[in-house]
Amino acid sequence: GTGLMVEDLSHSYGARKALSNVSFSVERGCFCALLGPNGAGKSTLFSLLTGLFTSKSGDIHVAGFDLAKKPRSALAALGVVFQQPTLDMHLSVHQNMRYYAALQGLSGKHATRRIGEALEQLEMADRAGEKVRALNGGHRRRMEIARAMLHEPAILLLDEPTVGLDTSTRQAITAHVHKLARSEGLTVLWATHLVDEVEDEDQLVILHKGTIRADGTAATLRGARN
Ligand code: ADP
Numbered sequence: 001g002t003g004l005m006v007e008d009l010s011h012s013y014g015a016r017k018a019l020s021n022v023s024f025s026v027e028r029g030c031f032c033a034l035l036g037p038n039g040a041g042k043s044t045l046f047s048l049l050t051g052l053f054t055s056k057s058g059d060i061h062v063a064g065f066d067l068a069k070k071p072r073s074a075l076a077a078l079g080v081v082f083q084q085p086t087l088d089m090h091l092s093v094h095q096n097m098r099y100y101a102a103l104q105g106l107s108g109k110h111a112t113r114r115i116g117e118a119l120e121q122l123e124m125a126d127r128a129g130e131k132v133r134a135l136n137g138g139h140r141r142r143m144e145i146a147r148a149m150l151h152e153p154a155i156l157l158l159d160e161p162t163v164g165l166d167t168s169t170r171q172a173i174t175a176h177v178h179k180l181a182r183s184e185g186l187t188v189l190w191a192t193h194l195v196d197e198v199e200d201e202d203q204l205v206i207l208h209k210g211t212i213r214a215d216g217t218a219a220t221l222r223g224a225r226n
Pocket residue numbers: 013016017018036037038039040041042043044045
């Protein structure tokens with residue numbers, strides 16, 4: 001089955017075309033890296049996938065739901081980690097998680113269970129009482145990923161989640177998300193401009209100047225290049 005499907009998607013900012021007839025799909029349970037240099041259109045695609053922008057042309061299906069026709073179901077299937085951290089610095093990790101659980105309609109024992117599970121999966125349980133501002137960059141990112149998992153999404157979208165982190169922290173975050181994806185059977189779309197970050201993903205989609213340049217496994221794309 002298809003986790004994520006994008007068909008003939010275009011977007012312009014005034015006269016500037018940011019995406020032109022973009023089509024690709026990610027099978028359920030697959031880890032897809034969306035690779036492209038700055039300006040390729042990755043963030044624009046994320047804005048469309050998360051409903052921040054409405055597409056005037058093209059279709060987006062999330063976990064089988066048409067985003068234009070069934071936005072609530074489609075968005076409920078998504079966990080999102082934006083490029084810029086959106087954290088409440090003065091709250092503790094646990095308070096952050098509680099608040100976002102409540103926004104997702106989770107309360108009481110169910111919320112407590114999900115917060116515990118999500119923090120455990122990101123190995124953040126021992127940080128629950130710490131203020132976010134006291135955490136380092138890697139732990140903040142892990143908390144954001146745990147937070148995106150609270151409502152048990154089928155699909156996790158991450159827009160350059162390792163920007164600003166050092167190499168070993170980046171590798172740790174990548175490993176955490178891979179482990180999470182495997183254990184939960186998640187469909188993942190991971191946007192990055194860092195080629196070395198996307199070695200062993202199931203699928204590589206290369207975006208350049210708003211169009212898809214390549215789509216396949218890392219092995220097939222390497223074969224095509226050599
Ligand atoms: P990426 O995330 O891959 O760096 P973006 O989606 O941010 O790419 O940008 C794609 C193109 O759209 C670029 O040419 C960029 O300059 C342009 N763009 C992005 N946001 C805006 C905006 N708000 N107004 C005008 N042009 C924009």
